[in-house]
Amino acid sequence: VIEIGDLSKITSANKVIKGKTMGKDKIDEVELQKNRMQKMLAIGQVFRPSAPVNTYTLFAGRRKQLQNIISVLSQAGQHAIIYGERGVGKTSLTNILSEIFRDETNQSWPYVRINCDGQDTFKSIWQKIFRELQIITQKTGVGFVPSTQQKLISLNDFLSDSPQPDEIRYWLQQFGGLSIIVIDEIDRIIDKQTATLLADTIKTLSDHALETKIILVGVADSVDDLISEHKSVERALVQILMPRMSVSELTEIIDKGLSVLEMTIEEQAKQQIATLSQGLPHYTHLLGLYSAQSACQKDSLKIDLDDVQVAIRQAVETIQQSILSDYHKAVSSSRKTIYAQALLACALANKNDLGYFSATDVRAPLAKITGKPYDINAFSQHLNAFCDTPRGPTLQKSGFVRRFKFRFINPLLQPYVILHGLAKGLIDEKTLAEVQ
Ligand SMILES: Nc1ncnc2c1ncn2[C@@H]1O[C@H](COP(=O)(O)OP(=O)(O)O)[C@@H](O)[C@H]1O
Ligand SMILES: [Mg+2]
Numbered sequence: 430v431i432e433i434g435d436l437s438k439i440t441s442a443n444k445v446i447k448g449k450t451m452g453k454d455k456i457d458e459v460e461l462q463k464n465r466m467q468k469m470l471a472i473g474q475v476f477r478p479s480a481p482v483n484t485y486t487l488f489a490g491r492r493k494q495l496q497n498i499i500s501v502l503s504q505a506g507q508h509a510i511i512y513g514e515r516g517v518g519k520t521s522l523t524n525i526l527s528e529i530f531r532d533e534t535n536q537s538w539p540y541v542r543i544n545c546d547g548q549d550t551f552k553s554i555w556q557k558i559f560r561e562l563q564i565i566t567q568k569t570g571v572g573f574v575p576s577t578q579q580k581l582i583s584l585n586d587f588l589s590d591s592p593q594p595d596e597i598r599y600w601l602q603q604f605g606g607l608s609i610i611v612i613d614e615i616d617r618i619i620d621k622q623t624a625t626l627l628a629d630t631i632k633t634l635s636d637h638a639l640e641t642k643i644i645l646v647g648v649a650d651s652v653d654d655l656i657s658e659h660k661s662v663e664r665a666l667v668q669i670l671m672p673r674m675s676v677s678e679l680t681e682i683i684d685k686g687l688s689v690l691e692m693t694i695e696e697q698a699k700q701q702i703a704t705l706s707q708g709l710p711h712y713t714h715l716l717g718l719y720s721a722q723s724a725c726q727k728d729s730l731k732i733d734l735d736d737v738q739v740a741i742r743q744a745v746e747t748i749q750q751s752i753l754s755d756y757h758k759a760v761s762s763s764r765k766t767i768y769a770q771a772l773l774a775c776a777l778a779n780k781n782d783l784g785y786f787s788a789t790d791v792r793a794p795l796a797k798i799t800g801k802p803y804d805i806n807a808f809s810q811h812l813n814a815f816c817d818t819p820r821g822p823t824l825q826k827s828g829f830v831r832r833f834k835f836r837f838i839n840p841l842l843q844p845y846v847i848l849h850g851l852a853k854g855l856i857d858e859k860t861l862a863e864v865q
Contacts (some may be wrong), residue, residue, distance in 0.1 A: 436474060436689060442467040443691050446728050468690075468725050475686040476718035478711050482521035485528045489685050489710075490678025494522060495529075501667045502530065502609070502642050506635040510645040511651040513671030514784050514840045516711045519646050522671065523611045526644075530609060530659055539608035545617045551626040552592055554612065562604050594630040601634065601641045608641050615647040615655070628659035628666075635665035651785055672782040673708025676700070682713045685771035687732075692721060694732040700735050704865060705851075707776075707844040712744070719743045745845070745852040750843050759815055759823040768820070770798045771811040773855055775824065775835065776846035777864050785827075785834040785844075788812060794864045798856055 442464040449461055475487065482488045494511075499864065510517050527540035541561040544587045545554060562584040570576045584600050618624060631643055645655075645666070656663055680703045687694055706712035719740035724732045760769040774795035778786040786826045788805050788844075791812070796802045812835060815824040823842065828834045837843045856864075 436471050438467050439689070439691055441472050442471070443730060446725075449728060462537065465725065465728070466483050469722060471690060472718060472725060474723045476714045476721060478714040481524050482518075483524050485525050486689065487685055488521065488525050489681035490674055491518065491522055491671075494671060497667070497669050497780070497829065498526065498644070499529075500562050501669075502526075503637045506665060508635065508643040508645075508665055509667050509669055510629050510647070510652055510655070511669045511671055512647055512649045514673070514707050514709075516646060516841055517671045518710050519671050520613055521710075523613065523644055523646060526611075527608055530607075532607065539604075539606070540611075542611040542613060545612060545614045547617055547619050548579050549618055549623065550620055551623045552588070552590075554618075554623070554627070555588060555592055555597055556585055558612075559588055559600070560611055562608075564604055583585060594626055594633045597630050597678070598633045598637055601639055602637070604641070606640055609644065610641060611644045612647060613646040614648070615645050623821065624655055624839055628655060628662040629696045631665055632662050651732075670782060673740070674706075674710055674713075675785070676703045676707070679703035679706050679708070679710065682710055686714075686717055687721070690721065692724065692730045692732065692792055694720075695734060698732050701734070705844060705847060707847065709840060709844055712844045712848075713840060715744050716740045742852050745848050748845055749841075752839065752842050755823055755839060755842050756845060756849065759820050767795075767799060767808070767856045768811060768814070769850075769855060771795060771808050772815065772823070772846055773798055773850045774808075775812070775815070775837070776843045776850075777861075780836075781829045782837045782846075785841055786836070787832070787834055795862050797864050798850075 436524075445461060445464040446468065482581045498509055511522065514521055523542060527537045530538045530540075532538065539562065541558050543554065543557040543561075560583055562585060563581050566580050568578045568580065570578070584604060587600055589596060612627070615624075615627070618627075627645070631645075634641060634643065645652075647655075652668065656666070656668070676851070682698050683694060683699050683702060685823045698720070702713060702716045705716060716737065717740075720732045720736040723736040723739040723743075724730070756772075759772055762768055771791070775786065777794040777798075778790035780786045788809055792803065792805060792809065794818050795808060812824065813826075814820045816822050816826045816835070822838055824835045825838045826833050826835055847856075847861070851858065851861065
């Protein structure tokens with residue numbers, strides 16, 4: 430079931446468009462235009478590169494992570510922390526929990542999701558949360574038959590000026606019952622004291638076996654910090670890693686989206702979109718969006734390889750300014766250098782679940798791209814340059830001498846480098862397939 434308005438008109442829009450391509454009926458040009466617009470709108474609602482998924486209908490894969498969360502939420506005293514690179518789908522996963530967790534009467538559990546920012550303190554975080562939680566208060570009047578007045582009050586009204594973990598526990602207990610509280614983007618919290626108080630709160634909630642479940646969400650490093658500095662919370666806080674999505678999970682995004690749009694795609698075209706996305710669903714949505722629009726412009730209900738080509742070029746042209754400037758900063762040069770090839774090789778290097786690769790992983794793709802073998806010493810200066818100004822920092826370097834690991838600071842830059850390489854001819858599809 431789809432709740433989004435325009436999608437209900439898909440079937441009729443497709444019918445009009447199909448009628449035209451089959452040359453069957455005489456179709457009013459105005460009517461046809463209207464239906465094409467309808468279709469374009471619907472495509473934009475299904476493939477949404479910049480917004481987290483908010484309905485299970487369009488949610489793909491992530492079965493293992495869902496299972497883990499479900500098991501955490503059903504265990505007394507356990508809470509969860511979801512961590513992974515930016516853009517892998519952490520927020521989307523928490524968004525659909527409210528659809529999944531329902532009580533016996535099919536009511537969803539009370540669910541609150543807030544985003545942290547750089548200004549947040551322990552108090553402001555709980556203010557944001559408590560604003561969303563309301564309880565009923567009763568006031569009994571005086572008199573022979575006292576009247577009672579019921580009032581809905583947000584928990585925020587009760588919060589003291591400098592709340593401590595136990596006070597939070599107390600009010601959540603008053604609120605009572607099963608509920609889910611998601612605190613997203615905890616990596617943006619700067620204040621150290623806030624992190625400590627949050628960890629203490631989770632410990633207190635766990636010790637009192639409250640039915641309120643806290644889910645923290647953040648990029649990996651923030652989780653390391655939180656856990657390593659607050660060992661006592663480790664038992665209460667189950668860590669759930671969100672790796673990049675597999676190719677089959679990414680193709681499921683395309684399949685689910687296209688089934689809502691009542692469109693299809695050539696198998697090869699689908700595989701290409703999934704592979705180019707490099708595990709980041711943002712790009713699957715971006716390429717899905719542009720290739721579906723390209724097909725739609727031809728009044729076709731089936732996406733083919735040509736549409737994907739159009740989509741790649743369009744994605745490269747319309748990429749966010751921040752990614753574009755990161756790219757140019759990293760590779761620009763007035764002399765003939767191999768910065769662009771080296772960055773492309775980094776983008777194609779084998780990576781672990783958190784996006785890390787080593788210099789050794791760069792060697793083979795670089796040889797394929799340039800057509801000649803390079804010794805690690807010959808390109809390690811390039812890798813280092815990417816880690817520093819003025820070319821970066823584009824990559825982040827960690828580890829020890831000879832065992833350095835690198836990672837794209839902005840994960841979204843990595844697939845862009847590949848798309849750009851394809852669009853500008855730094856690599857062709859055959860070589861790309863060999864490297865991957
Ligand atoms: N399981 C999924 N199925 C379909 N699309 C997804 C899924 N997970 C993420 N996406 C899409 O990927 C993009 C990034 O997801 P988001 O949840 O914002 O990532 P994060 O919170 O990790 O930065 C969004 O466009 C979102 O719609
Ligand atoms: Mg997010």
